[in-house]
Amino acid sequence: MSQKEQRLRAAQLAATTAGLDALLIPPSADLLYLTGYDAHALERLTLLVLPADGEPTLIVPRLERPAAEAADPHGVRIVDHVDGADPYDLVTAALGGAKPDAVGLGNRMWAEQVLALRAALPSAEQRLAGAVLAGLRLRKAPDEVEALRRAGQAIDAVHARMGQWLRAGRTESEVAADIAAAIRAAGHATVEFTIVASGPNGASPHHGTSDRVIAVGEPVVVDIGGRMPDGYCSDSTRTYCVGEPPAEFAAYYRVLLEAQRAAVAAVRPGVTAASVDAAARDLIAAAGFGDAFLHRTGHGIGLDGHEDPYIVAGNDTPLEEGMAFSIEPGIYLAGKHGARIEDIVVCTGTGVDRLNTLPTDLVIL
Known part of the structure; x- marks a missing residue:
């Protein structure tokens, strides 16, 4: 198992322990830590959907897909969206159509994305993913x-x-x-x-x-x-x-x-x-x-x-x-x-x- 896969698995276990059904991570140091992808924060949605139990999915704008693939995020499926399409449909699809009770959002996620995810996942309590990920990143290897x-x-x-x-x-x-x-x-x-x-x-x-x-x-x-x-x-x-x-x-x-x-x-x-x-x-x-x-x-x-x-x-x-x-x-x-x-x-x-x-x-x- 690669280091990236080990980090993803550790994050999933930590999410489970915290009572979260998934972590939703936008461009940030958290995303870089988990996948190796140093993504730009754009108005177009880039989001790692990391279910507590299931396959991780990295949602990216189509024009950013080559950069995401070049980062070689082991164990992560990449899906893209084109301009004009609703990328939040891909979030629900990445969760297998499930209705999560609680999700952890990246601490520095843009407000417009927070609100869009609230609309896409209306049953989910929104909490901070940092409470989970800080414990993993706190002690440097x-x-x-x-x-x-x-x-x-x-x-x-x-x-x-x-x-x-x-x-x-x-x-x-x-x-x-x-x-x-x-x-x-x-x-x-x-x-x-x-x-x-x-x-x-x-x-x-x-x-x-x-x-x-x-x-x-x-x-x-x-x-x-x-x-x-x-x-x-x-x-x-x-x-x-x-x-x-x-x-x-x-x-x-x-x-x-x-x-x-x-x-x-x-x-x-x-x-x-x-x-x-x-x-x-x-x-x-x-x-x-x-x-x-x-x-x-x-x-x-x-x-x-x-x-x-x-x-x-x-x-x-x-x-x-x-x-x-x-x-x-x-x-x-x-x-x-x-x-x-x-x-x-x-x-x-x-x-x-x-x-x-x-x-x-x-x-x-």
């Missing part, structure tokens, strides 16, 4: 860990070249354009984001870029990531300073560095996601910067850039071997500057494996 390691090495190679682009007199957007080209050159298939946040913009965790000119002595937060050809994602943040940093910034960066290292060191099987968040947050709060740490400590990563497990207060999920996630505390002083340090790590059988291996010390360019 060894080959997935290696895929994430390759992604981490590729984004590390970009950070290692930052001194070529990041300097006073250039705009954030100019630096970001160079970074984007380097992300592709390092082996990524796509660039997912390039945050270059200088000076006061660094106090906004998701700033993006702007035409602001970088000045001497300014800290710059650089958070970058992409998607590799196999679908696995990279994500890494380092904070730089163009020249000697302000004394206030240097002081709280030392706090942040200690907090990030403490959170990484806290990772091991059996501890909760919340306890890893606390390992970073408590140190930052004790230093007087608790209100300046504006977000959770981390998020899971794999075929999605953000997925379970989330490293956040209140999440009492115990960590297990194979769980992969970011450790990225930050301190942000509005109107002044900010800093973030982010590594992707994997929980191992005995501790933690850091997939981003560059130093986390402040880099002065």
Whole structure:
């Protein structure tokens, strides 16, 4: 049995356990995980119909059929529909004409598809497929860990070249354009984001870029990531300073560095996601910067850039071997500057494996 068939079977068993008659999965990381098909989300319906007991069917627009077949989704029957036909008739046919009591819909399915499926399957309670599939994707298999390691090495190679682009007199957007080209050159298939946040913009965790000119002595937060050809994602943040940093910034960066290292060191099987968040947050709060740490400590990563497990207060999920996630505390002083340090790590059988291996010390360019 191929890996794809094993994943499909595991999903069917999980659906049965959850009391679902079928999973209905649109273009998404879930579809890629189950079939290997990296489909485009279009107004034309693409949908994996995965009965809890029965043959899986992949419904695709006719013009997308060659791409679906090229993905070689073992154990999945492919059927297509032409423009103007009602593709939702194919959904009921794929279920053998049965009237399911409950179906799991892909968490990020378009509303128009949700409503059309409600009309096509009026007896079915609609629930989230993510509650079933997250459990399968949560623990990465060894080959997935290696895929994430390759992604981490590729984004590390970009950070290692930052001194070529990041300097006073250039705009954030100019630096970001160079970074984007380097992300592709390092082996990524796509660039997912390039945050270059200088000076006061660094106090906004998701700033993006702007035409602001970088000045001497300014800290710059650089958070970058992409998607590799196999679908696995990279994500890494380092904070730089163009020249000697302000004394206030240097002081709280030392706090942040200690907090990030403490959170990484806290990772091991059996501890909760919340306890890893606390390992970073408590140190930052004790230093007087608790209100300046504006977000959770981390998020899971794999075929999605953000997925379970989330490293956040209140999440009492115990960590297990194979769980992969970011450790990225930050301190942000509005109107002044900010800093973030982010590594992707994997929980191992005995501790933690850091997939981003560059130093986390402040880099002065």
